[in-house]
Amino acid sequence: MFFSLKKNEAFFVETLLFIIAHFCIFSSFLCLTLDSTLIWYLPNGDFEELPKPTNLKKTVLVGKHALPKWEINGFVEFIAGGPQPGGMFFPVSHxxxxxxxxxxxxxxxxxxxKPGALYALTFGxxxxCAQDEVLRVSVPPQSGDLPLQTLYDINGDTYAWGFRAKTNIVTVTFHNPGVQEDPACGPLIDxxxxxxxxxxxxxxxNLVKNPGFEEGPHRLVNTTNGVLLPPRQEDLTSPLPGWxxxxxxxxxxxxxKHFNVPYGHAAVELVAGRESAIAQILRTVPNKEYNLTFxxxxxxxxxxxxxxxxxFAGKDxxxxxxxxxxKGGFKSASLKFKAIAARTRITFxxxxxxxxxxDFGSLCGPVLDEVRVLSIRF
Known part of the structure; x- marks a missing residue:
């Protein structure tokens, strides 16, 4: 959107959106009724609206409505990022x-x-703690568990999770389903x-949907490390539509803005070797030949x-x-394949x-962009 504007105009528009987005924090559901390009934080989505002193016992929130705009259940702490008692450090990037x-x-x-619409939640x-931790995200009837034992960036990770709305009002829940030896251990949301x-x-x-990954989740303000897309996301509710x-x-x-991207405004980085795969199922004609380029x-x-x-494309x-x-180089590649069915899966x-x-503590990998599949005509 901003790339077609002059530099000073783009700065003005970005600044205006930033002000509107932060105004939303204090305006209940106003930010959720604006055009989707203006949807940023949920009300008090960055947790900067402070609880009342009577609702805090040291760092522990006391009372179901102790956290403004949210409902809490169980042992929930309101903390400030940085060094903690006992030598721990909590990264709070946002x-x-x-x-x-x-x-x-x-x-x-x-x-x-909007009922029937596809949404992506983005969150830090x-x-x-040293134990394996899981964060369960749910918007009924959909739910997903995010394994947090892998640290992709030492400064804290940002995730996106997709859901399709069933009604006009839905409840977003973040839940720690684990039971650790230390009851204070648990995932951090910022x-x-x-x-x-x-x-x-x-x-x-092009038979590929969202071939350049231009349609994807919102990137939080100050998210300079990219947004992680959790494993085992189905295409109907994926935070990366089509994939x-x-x-x-x-x-x-x-x-x-923050990375070298071969084409357009976005791409994906395969950050975990063979454990980090992305796929799409295409409509094809059996026995017809196609050319996959990327x-x-x-x-x-x-x-x-x-x-x-x-x-991979079919059996090829x-x-x-x-x-x-x-330093930001890239190259193109291709694969000719023959469809063996009416549906062909391409995987990378x-x-x-x-x-x-x-930074040997941060996982990274090759970038993938501009995926195209065309039939070969003779």
Whole structure:
């Protein structure tokens, strides 16, 4: 949207949207009734509206409505990011305050949406203890568990989770289903935003839906590390419309503002080797031949080494090498395949695991962009 404007005009519009978005925090459901391009935080979605002193016992919230705009259940803490007693450090990238969910604890909020529409929740989430932690996200009747044991970025991770609204008012719930030895252990949530998504369709020139990943979740303010798309996301409710995250680990949705993106405004980064796979099911004609083309590269984020992306289409496959110096190069590749059914699955994953040259604690990988499938005419 802003790329077609002059630089000073783009700055003005971005500033205006920023003001509107933060005004929404204090305006209950106003921000959820605006056009979807203006939907940012849920009411008090960044948890910067402070609880009353009488509703806090040190860091523990006391009372079901102790957290403004939210309903809480169980042991829920209101914390400030940074160094903590006992030598711990809580990363809070989106503001100052965050929520920590103890054993079986949850926070929830009712929001107004459009029945039948597809939405993506975007939120900061990370584990706070050494044990494996899980964050359960639900908008009934849909629910999903996000495994948080893998730390993709030492400064905290941002996730997106998709759902399709069944009614005009839905309840968003974040729940810690685990039981740890320390009841204070549990996932940390530091911001929650929502965006309506518009499911793309294939075209005459390309059988792939959302081929350049331009339609995707909202990127929170200050999200410079991209947005993780959780594993096992089905295409009907995926936060990346048209695509299935079918792997055991997440893939990362990245933008051109903070990363090197070969085409357009967005791409995906395959951050967890063979455990980070993305797929789509295409309508094809049996025995007809097609050509799959795609672009791979590095995100100019310090991810380096000998990369390789493997692509599958039906029974055919290709492995494309790419030598990354972490400075933003890319190359194109192709695969000719014959459809054996009326539906053909195309899948992409990274062969190897990678970390950043200046941060060995952060997972990264090759970038995938501009996926196209066309029939071969003779």
């Amino acid at each position: 503001g100052v305050h965050a929520i920590r969910l103890g054993n079986e604890a949850s926070i929830s909020q009712a929001i107004t949406v 989430a990370s584990r706070t 911001a929650v935003a929502i965006k309506e998504l518009y499911p793309p369709m294939p075209t005459r020139d 299935i995250i079918e792997s055991l680990k997440a893939v990362k949705f990245i933008d051109a 672009t791979i590269g590095d995100a100019k984020n310090g991810c380096h080494g000998s990369m390789r992306v493997e692509a 496959t290709v492995a494309v090498p790419f030598e990354s110096k972490g 994953f990274s062969t190897f695991y990678h970390t950043k040259i200046n």
